[in-house]
Amino acid sequence: xxIFRVWQLAQFELTRLxxxxxxxxxxxxxxxxxxxxxxxxxxxAVPFLSSPEFADITGQLAGNIGLRELVSWPEAExxxxxxxxxxxxxxxxxxVCSDQTVGDRLRGTLRFISxxxxxxxxxxxxxxxxxxxxxxxxxxxxxxxFILMIYRDLNLxxxxxxxxxxxxxQLILIVMPFIALMSLLNLITSSSRLSVVLAILLFTLGxxxxxxxxxxxxxxxxxxxxxxxxxILDVAPQHSFSLxxxxxxxxxxxxxxxxxxxxxxxxxx
Amino acid sequence: xxxxxxxxxxxxxxxxxxALNNVSFDxxxxxxxxxxxxxxxxxxxxxxxxxxxLVPSSGAVNIMGKQLGDPALFGQLSALPQDATLDPRFSLxxxxxxxxxxxxxxxQKANMETSRVLxxxxxxxxxxxxxxxxxxxxxxxxxxxxxxxxxxxxxxxxEATAGLDPLNAREIRHVIASLSEDIxxxxxxxxxAELEKLCDHVLYLNQGQxxxxxxxxxxxxxxxxxxxxxxxxxxxxxxxxxxxGVLHVSQSQNKEYxxxxxxxxxxxxxxxxxxxxxxxxxxxxxxxxxxxENQLFQKDK
Numbered sequence: 001x002x003i004f005r006v007w008q009l010a011q012f013e014l015t016r017l018x019x020x021x022x023x024x025x026x027x028x029x030x031x032x033x034x035x036x037x038x039x040x041x042x043x044x045a046v047p048f049l050s051s052p053e054f055a056d057i058t059g060q061l062a063g064n065i066g067l068r069e070l071v072s073w074p075e076a077e078x079x080x081x082x083x084x085x086x087x088x089x090x091x092x093x094x095x096v097c098s099d100q101t102v103g104d105r106l107r108g109t110l111r112f113i114s115x116x117x118x119x120x121x122x123x124x125x126x127x128x129x130x131x132x133x134x135x136x137x138x139x140x141x142x143x144x145x146f147i148l149m150i151y152r153d154l155n156l157x158x159x160x161x162x163x164x165x166x167x168x169x170q171l172i173l174i175v176m177p178f179i180a181l182m183s184l185l186n187l188i189t190s191s192s193r194l195s196v197v198l199a200i201l202l203f204t205l206g207x208x209x210x211x212x213x214x215x216x217x218x219x220x221x222x223x224x225x226x227x228x229x230x231x232i233l234d235v236a237p238q239h240s241f242s243l244x245x246x247x248x249x250x251x252x253x254x255x256x257x258x259x260x261x262x263x264x265x266x267x268x269x
Numbered sequence: 270x271x272x273x274x275x276x277x278x279x280x281x282x283x284x285x286x287x288a289l290n291n292v293s294f295d296x297x298x299x300x301x302x303x304x305x306x307x308x309x310x311x312x313x314x315x316x317x318x319x320x321x322x323l324v325p326s327s328g329a330v331n332i333m334g335k336q337l338g339d340p341a342l343f344g345q346l347s348a349l350p351q352d353a354t355l356d357p358r359f360s361l362x363x364x365x366x367x368x369x370x371x372x373x374x375x376x377q378k379a380n381m382e383t384s385r386v387l388x389x390x391x392x393x394x395x396x397x398x399x400x401x402x403x404x405x406x407x408x409x410x411x412x413x414x415x416x417x418x419x420x421x422x423x424x425x426x427x428e429a430t431a432g433l434d435p436l437n438a439r440e441i442r443h444v445i446a447s448l449s450e451d452i453x454x455x456x457x458x459x460x461x462a463e464l465e466k467l468c469d470h471v472l473y474l475n476q477g478q479x480x481x482x483x484x485x486x487x488x489x490x491x492x493x494x495x496x497x498x499x500x501x502x503x504x505x506x507x508x509x510x511x512x513x514g515v516l517h518v519s520q521s522q523n524k525e526y527x528x529x530x531x532x533x534x535x536x537x538x539x540x541x542x543x544x545x546x547x548x549x550x551x552x553x554x555x556x557x558x559x560x561x562e563n564q565l566f567q568k569d570k
Contacts, residue, residue: 002340008370020358108353111322112415116343116371269322 005117006125013129026096034141038148042080046152049076069239075160077149078167081142085171086236089138090229093175094199096137097130097182099192101264106190111269119264123183127257130179131172138171170235170246177228177249180256187263203227228252273298273423273453274319279328281314281477288314290477292328296423296470301449303464304457305565306474312457313351315474316427319455320348333422344372347416348425354408355400361387361411362396365418372419386414389444391437406433413441417448424448425455430463442467465561473565491516492532494541495556495563497525505550512544521563524553 017023049071070079101122104110113122146164150157181202185195207227214221224230231245274296281289288311296302304312317323318330321338330337332346355364362383369379387393390410400408409432416424426445430438445454445467458464464471473480498505501524509518509526514534519527530537538555545552558564 004373005371008367012367015363016358022358104356107356108350109356111320111348111350111353112355112368112412113371114322115320115347116368118338118340266324268317268324 001118001120001124005121006128009113009117009122009125010129010132013126014132016129017133030137031140034144037084038144041084042077042145043148045080046076049079050074069237073163074153075149075156075163077145077152078142078160078163081145082167082238083236085138085141085167086174086232089134089171089175090178090232092137093130093134093178094182095196096134097179098186098196098199100126100130100183100186102186102189102192102195105186105269108269114269120261123257123260123264127179127183130182131176134175134179135168135172138175139168142168142171173246173249174229174232174235177252177256180253180260181228184256184260184263187260187267226252226255228256271298272296273333274455275329275331276319277329277331279315279318279330280326281311281318281323282326287477289318289325289474292474292477292479294472294479296453296455298422298453299450300453300470301445301468302453302455302470302472303468303561304455304472304474305459305461305464305561310474311477312474313427316348316350316425316455316457319425320346320350322350344419345421346423346425347418347421349409349412349416349427349429351427353412355411355415357399357401360397360399361392365411365415368415369418374419382418386417387411389417390414391440406437409433410437410441413444417444421452423453423455427457428459429456430458430460438463461561461565465556468561471561471564490532491529492537493558494528494530494538495521495525495554495558495560496528496541496545496552497554497556498545499524499551499553501550508548509544512541514540521560525560525563527559527563 015023017027070082073079101110104113110122117125142164146160149160181199182195185198186192189195189198207224210220210223214223225248228249231248234242235245272295274294276295277293279289279292280287292311292315304315306312314323318325318337319332332339332342335341355361359367362380365383365386366376366379369382370376374382383396384393387396390413392407392410392414395403395407395411400411403411409429413426413429416426429445430441433441442463445456448454449467454467456464456467496509506518506520506526509515509528514530514537515528516531517529521527528541534540538557542552542555
């Protein structure tokens with residue numbers, strides 16, 4: 001596999017977001033949604049979380065849902081951001097990364113590209129490009145939250161910066177298998193919309209089916225570990241560090257990408 | 270001659286339908302090869318296998334001593350696939366530059382190559398245009414341009430001039446002819462007159478089976494000319510037979526005669542034209558050998 005060609009492919013993906021009208025419009029919409037979240041959710045929730053008057057109530061409420069550790073963070077903005085981003089970015093990445101190869105395959109553009117690089121390079125390059133895009137968007141939202149936080153309390157600059165880096169890295173790890181899943185679904189469906197529909201069915205019906213069947217055959221519950229985001233509930237409280245929780249998305253990503261490459265190699269273009 | 274492409278016993282089936290059946294052929298360096306056949310004969314399937322878009326059911330393909338999909342072929346083998354188009358979101362320049370970069374060219378060289386190939390296909394003023402802004406013919410020319418980026422040694426063109434107006438089709442033929450000394454072209458087309466002008470070797474596919482035709486005019490002790498007249502009469506055939514050196518004459522179609530003559534007869538073509546002049550016959554065309562159409566469809570004559 002040529003790193004140069006993979007890098008070229010990944011770079012070209014970045015220009016889809018930052019150098020096309022459609023990409024810039026999507027970026028504008030994304031910025032507006034996050035402006036609303038920052039302004040009306042995070043900024044409004046923080047006074048409750050950091051106020052000593054409400055400390056007991058919020059502590060009890062958060063404790064009931066296993067988030068006691070989070071409400072004790074002095075960086076309250078990042079705590080609220082973490083919970084929102086933890087659930088929204090994986091879902092968001094399913095939509096944003098829903099056209100990694102399928103559009104180009106249907107249009108025939110992949111035929112031009114496949115004369116210049118291997119199918120593995122195309123898949124890995126496109127995956128990395130999409131990952132860079134999501135990583136940049138995560139970074140920008142974390143940065144906005146960080147600015148909001150130090151605007152409230154400048155003393156949180158040091159600890160907040162470190163926590164921001166940690167949260168960014170954690171979110172990137174979490175979205176990785178979602179992007180890899182869309183890479184695979186792109187190869188077995190005939191449009192990006194169908195890929196999204198199939199992903200939704202997988203996460204709803206598929207999940208429910210496995211849960212139901214594993215009631216009778218408990219060994220089937222292991223199948224849930226194939227699902228991206230299976231560890232999200234465990235990592236949400238941030239109360240302890242478990243290596244497995246962070247290795248799992250990496251393993252899922254590698255597994256899904258390997259499966260994608262095998263599928264792509266057999267596919268006609 | 271060294272074979273650039275070696276295809277041995279290639280088969281491809283789609284379900285019950287055998288699209289290619291034991292197809293074997295070689296393409297040598299410097300040849301310009303025509304791939305002809307009726308619709309559904311397997312031409313695009315064969316192209317797709319050579320380009321690596323389809324996996325063959327069985328058989329072997331060797332291109333420049335490499336297996337299909339070998340990274341060493343990137344930039345060496347290029348193609349105009351049928352019905353493929355560029356991404357509508359980016360300008361021609363951006364995409365062609367990107368293809369150049371994928372072929373290992375640096376930014377400056379990729380830029381120069383983009384300008385060169387766009388100029389070659391007559392689209393020098395369309396660097397910043399997007400594919401959706403172009404006409405069908407221009408889209409086709411852009412796709413041909415991408416096949417010429419860098420220094421490809423083999424270029425496969427599937428229906429390169431289909432849908433082009435006569436002037437642009439002529440330009441494309443001119444480009445192919447001018448590059449055919451350095452590049453081995455394989456062309457598929459239904460325009461036999463076009464292939465006749467460009468190709469020296471013909472692969473004829475029919476129902477997945479291949480026959481090859483060498484366009485060498487000499488066969489044993491005899492050679493052939495195909496004469497097309499503007500007007501003829503009932504006696505024309507007999508009159509041609511009376512010309513010295515003629516071994517056999519047949520009429521392939523209206524006003525078209527295939528003349529077999531002794532190969533040692535020097536300047537027979539001039540001899541024939543003088544004979545036409547003497548009999549006050551006006552000729553439309555004189556082809557050295559058989560026309561491609563006759564070669565493919567009237568072999569028995």
